[in-house]
Amino acid sequence: MAFAIEYEEFGGPEVLRYREVPAAPAGPGEVVVAVRAIGVNPIDAKVRRAFRPSGPITSPRRPGADASGVISAVGADVAGWQPGDEVIVAWGARTYASEVVVPVALLTPKPAGVSFEQAAALGIPAGTAHQALVSLDVSAGETVLVHAGAGAVGQAAVQLARRVGARVIATASEPNHARLRELGAEPVAYRAGLAERVRALAPDGVDASLDLVGTDEAIAVSKELTRDPARIGTIVLGPQAAELGIRAWSGGSPIPLTPEELGLRADAVPLVALLLAAGRFEVEIAQVLPLAEAAEAHRLSETGHVRGKLILVP
Numbered sequence: 001m002a003f004a005i006e007y008e009e010f011g012g013p014e015v016l017r018y019r020e021v022p023a024a025p026a027g028p029g030e031v032v033v034a035v036r037a038i039g040v041n042p043i044d045a046k047v048r049r050a051f052r053p054s055g056p057i058t059s060p061r062r063p064g065a066d067a068s069g070v071i072s073a074v075g076a077d078v079a080g081w082q083p084g085d086e087v088i089v090a091w092g093a094r095t096y097a098s099e100v101v102v103p104v105a106l107l108t109p110k111p112a113g114v115s116f117e118q119a120a121a122l123g124i125p126a127g128t129a130h131q132a133l134v135s136l137d138v139s140a141g142e143t144v145l146v147h148a149g150a151g152a153v154g155q156a157a158v159q160l161a162r163r164v165g166a167r168v169i170a171t172a173s174e175p176n177h178a179r180l181r182e183l184g185a186e187p188v189a190y191r192a193g194l195a196e197r198v199r200a201l202a203p204d205g206v207d208a209s210l211d212l213v214g215t216d217e218a219i220a221v222s223k224e225l226t227r228d229p230a231r232i233g234t235i236v237l238g239p240q241a242a243e244l245g246i247r248a249w250s251g252g253s254p255i256p257l258t259p260e261e262l263g264l265r266a267d268a269v270p271l272v273a274l275l276l277a278a279g280r281f282e283v284e285i286a287q288v289l290p291l292a293e294a295a296e297a298h299r300l301s302e303t304g305h306v307r308g309k310l311i312l313v314p
């Protein structure tokens with residue numbers, strides 16, 4: 001038997017149930033992973049609340065996209081993966097469980113120096129950050145404004161932008177400024193006066209802006225300060241992006257990600273895992289909770305002010 005978090009109606013964190021569920025076998029091209037850690041992403045709660053369309057619930061719904069663990073069984077036609085292999089599961093589905101069955105395309109080898117908790121934190125945050133920066137063509141010597149730099153996507157975006165040689169100005173609440181400085185960004189407080197504070201650091205404006213929070217303020221300041229409006233992107237305001245005249249990747253956008261954008265998201269996971277193992281990338285873990293306390297993890301996530309990654313362990 002396995003254990004999983006499931007829900008049968010949309011709603012608040014209280015709809016999440018911790019249950020014993022039958023263990024599923026691996027089909028052709030799939031493996032069974034004994035899960036050691038699960039990354040909690042804000043999308044998990046947005047889908048649970050039906051803030052993002054996901055179709056009617058016709059059978060128990062299990063949240064989750066990112067995880068890490070150890071392969072316990074391999075299905076037919078699987079080459080190159082064996083029981084005992086330590087893996088990252090990224091951009092998967094139904095990962096809030098003690099065991100998951102996943103197609104091998106979603107697996108990345110977990111480097112030995114990377115903890116299971118760190119490995120479970122990589123998929124969506126690092127993949128999204130990498131894709132958005134590449135799509136905005138952020139390059140060496142440029143200045144990029146990152147809204148919500150202290151979040152999971154934000155910390156990845158700050159580090160990846162710095163790696164390509166960009167200057168990063170990032171917004172966060174004051175208590176998170178020291179963390180942003182550690183990662184190489186110049187922090188600024190959001191709320192009233194944001195545009196003036198950014199302008200004090202970048203009098204000629206910025207080359208690109210990446211919105212990771214979706215506030216009116218983030219969009220207004222980006223439009224005011226980004227020299228080329230084609231280089232403003234959001235991952236939160238997908239439905240409004242066209243009207244706002246900015247780019248969007250997922251986040252409720254009616255325009256699906258292109259195969260190239262999906263490829264960039266997937267490609268980032270092995271890259272960042274190796275950087276992490278080499279001590280050249282950091283993942284901040286905010287809190288590790290038992291899988292049975294997924295509802296509490298969602299409550300924390302929905303405050304919008306957790307710094308670092310929330311992790312569940314079966």
Ligand SMILES: NC(=O)c1ccc[n+]([C@@H]2O[C@H](COP(=O)([O-])OP(=O)(O)OC[C@H]3O[C@@H](n4cnc5c(N)ncnc54)[C@H](OP(=O)(O)O)[C@@H]3O)[C@@H](O)[C@H]2O)c1
Pocket residue numbers: 041042043046124125128147148149150151152153154171172173174176190191212213215234235236249250251252301304305306307308
């Ligand atoms: N489109 C996509 O494919 C995609 C992929 C991943 C994530 N997302 C979305 O992107 C958002 C960020 O995800 P995440 O995983 O990074 O979330 P997270 O780890 O929960 O981080 C949220 C961050 O937002 C900051 N914040 C809160 N209010 C703010 C404000 N008014 N101005 C600036 N920053 C503010 C917080 O910093 P302080 O505590 O300092 O305020 C916190 O660090 C979520 O809405 C998520 O659903 C979309």
